[in-house]
Amino acid sequence: MRFFFDEGESALNYLTDPCIHPFIIISDIRMPKMDGFELRRQVSSISENSKTTPFLLFTTGSTAHVLNKAYSLSIQGIFQKPVKYNEWKETINNI
Numbered sequence: 001m002r003f004f005f006d007e008g009e010s011a012l013n014y015l016t017d018p019c020i021h022p023f024i025i026i027s028d029i030r031m032p033k034m035d036g037f038e039l040r041r042q043v044s045s046i047s048e049n050s051k052t053t054p055f056l057l058f059t060t061g062s063t064a065h066v067l068n069k070a071y072s073l074s075i076q077g078i079f080q081k082p083v084k085y086n087e088w089k090e091t092i093n094n095i
Contacts, residue, residue, distance in 0.1 A: 008034025
């Protein structure tokens with residue numbers, strides 16, 4: 001099952017349900033209301049189990065600052081956002 005959210009707060013509200021145990025979380029860094037970094041911080045604070053869920057980020061551009069921040073939050077991967085649909089599909093399939 002896949003769930004998609006337009007912004008970080010909605011994703012966090014869903015993930016705070018103790019019955020929810022996601023296999024993987026894929027987030028954009030830039031989202032309305034709550035960015036991907038803050039979503040990771042909040043998800044990590046929910047429970048010890050949530051810290052073991054792989055968390056991946058997509059970004060339009062990765063700088064050393066962005067990479068350092070991502071890895072300091074134990075984010076398992078950071079990917080450049082593809083432009084074309086087929087590139088998105090290939091990237092997701094590879095993940």
